[in-house]
Amino acid sequence: MQASLGIGMLGLGTVGSAVAARLIGEWEMLGARAGVTPVLRRVAVRDLTRTRDVDLRNVELTSDAQALVDDPAVDIVVEVMGGVEPARSLISRALQRGKTVVTANKAVIAESGPALAGLAASHGAGLWFEAAVGGGLPIVALLRASLGADVVRGVDSIVNATTNIMLTRMREEGVRFETAVAEAQRRGFAEADPSSDVDGWDAAYKLVIMSWLAFGVHVEPEAVDRRGIRDVRLHDLAYTGQLGYSVKLVAHAERAVRSGAVHLRVRPTAVPADHPLYAVDDSDNAVIISSDLADTVILSGLGGGGASTASAVVSDVVQAARTRGCPPAAPLTAEPVLLSDEDVEVAGYLRLIVDPSGEAQAAAVQMLEDRGVPVTAAFDKPPLDGPFPQLLLLTGAAPRAVHDRALETLDTLPVVREIACAMDRIESAA
Numbered sequence: 001m002q003a004s005l006g007i008g009m010l011g012l013g014t015v016g017s018a019v020a021a022r023l024i025g026e027w028e029m030l031g032a033r034a035g036v037t038p039v040l041r042r043v044a045v046r047d048l049t050r051t052r053d054v055d056l057r058n059v060e061l062t063s064d065a066q067a068l069v070d071d072p073a074v075d076i077v078v079e080v081m082g083g084v085e086p087a088r089s090l091i092s093r094a095l096q097r098g099k100t101v102v103t104a105n106k107a108v109i110a111e112s113g114p115a116l117a118g119l120a121a122s123h124g125a126g127l128w129f130e131a132a133v134g135g136g137l138p139i140v141a142l143l144r145a146s147l148g149a150d151v152v153r154g155v156d157s158i159v160n161a162t163t164n165i166m167l168t169r170m171r172e173e174g175v176r177f178e179t180a181v182a183e184a185q186r187r188g189f190a191e192a193d194p195s196s197d198v199d200g201w202d203a204a205y206k207l208v209i210m211s212w213l214a215f216g217v218h219v220e221p222e223a224v225d226r227r228g229i230r231d232v233r234l235h236d237l238a239y240t241g242q243l244g245y246s247v248k249l250v251a252h253a254e255r256a257v258r259s260g261a262v263h264l265r266v267r268p269t270a271v272p273a274d275h276p277l278y279a280v281d282d283s284d285n286a287v288i289i290s291s292d293l294a295d296t297v298i299l300s301g302l303g304g305g306g307a308s309t310a311s312a313v314v315s316d317v318v319q320a321a322r323t324r325g326c327p328p329a330a331p332l333t334a335e336p337v338l339l340s341d342e343d344v345e346v347a348g349y350l351r352l353i354v355d356p357s358g359e360a361q362a363a364a365v366q367m368l369e370d371r372g373v374p375v376t377a378a379f380d381k382p383p384l385d386g387p388f389p390q391l392l393l394l395t396g397a398a399p400r401a402v403h404d405r406a407l408e409t410l411d412t413l414p415v416v417r418e419i420a421c422a423m424d425r426i427e428s429a430a
């Protein structure tokens with residue numbers, strides 16, 4: 001009979017249930033692939049009385065997570081409980097006992113990945129976290145192994161399904177923000193507290209992890225230039241649509257070739273129709289990696305939810321079981337140097353509420369160009385809610401700091417009543 005490895009799981013929510021179903025339902029296939037049979041022995045849950053939609057008759061449910069971690073019959077701890085604590089402490093505890101840990105926890109890995117990887121290395125343990133970024137898309141494996149010969153220059157991505165669902169519904173059906181959040185929650189994509197999704201934290205965590213693996217530096221999540229989608233208005237989704245753009249919550253990272261300094265940002269961004277992220281809608285995620293040898297590698301597909309995330313979790317269990325005794329080395333982790341706003345180039349989309357004098361367009365364009373911000377297109381639009389007409393402007397590439405200073409001056413122009421929207425834009429390649 002083939003040897004077995006004991007699995008203990010922390011959490012039995014949407015992802016945990018899908019992981020349990022696969023471990024129990026396909027134990028034979030997984031065992032053949034791993035060379036040892038992974039057996040789900042214990043699951044720690046908060047509520048022992050709750051009815052579960054997975055058959056756990058041979059699995060012990062417990063409310064004592066620490067005892068599960070300490071149990072000598074548990075070789076691999078699968079953490080799918082989410083949240084930072086107690087998840088981080090339980091992961092540390094397991095690693096200190098030399099156990100393999102498989103986690104889907106992006107907040108913990110983004111905040112403490114290097115410390116936990118160091119802990120794992122010093123105890124001969126393995127730390128696996130494919131499920132922390134992009135559900136079943138193998139982004140961690142791509143950055144950690146497949147591109148091991150490359151110097152990565154940048155990452156452009158959509159890594160939050162909730163906001164992508166919301167922006168798609170808002171743009172296509174004109175649904176309100178609250179209705180769109182409710183749909184993402186109902187479909188099981190939103191975090192327990194969806195403000196992590198809509199304020200860009202979830203995407204920032206995933207970007208920090210990708211940048212850690214891609215560039216070998218660890219940027220604190222707080223250091224990501226982050227804006228969520230709360231201020232995105234239906235009007236701007238419609239206007240950018242008319243101009244050939246689709247608004248996405250884009251997570252972008254870049255590294256300067258000479259200095260090695262990095263920049264990470266998560267911002268609503270107008271993406272042009274000829275860009276690979278343009279058609280990535282609804283619950284799909286996509287990651288574009290630019291590197292020196294492979295050039296451009298794109299992964300896209302379902303980016304979350306129970307089944308897709310379970311795919312990554314259970315795949316990590318199989319890999320960990322197959323390579324037991326030889327865990328992956330800790331990723332390189334240097335202190336980051338951050339690019340300043342004088343060195344990061346962005347293009348923009350602006351919507352201004354202006355005076356009806358007919359002079360606003362010329363005055364605004366002149367002012368922006370005088371301050372170093374090129375204007376590539378300008379469109380007068382009729383009033384929306386009030387009596388004042390609008391002006392849409394597409395600005396070309398200029399340093400973020402130059403853009404920001406020009407916007408401050410724009411706000412003081414007598415013909416400009418209000419800057420109703422200022423959003424990043426990716427320029428069309430055409």
Ligand code: HSE
Nearest residue numbers: 160161162189191304
């Ligand atoms: N809340 C996350 C999202 C779940 O919407 O992408 C998957 O990580």
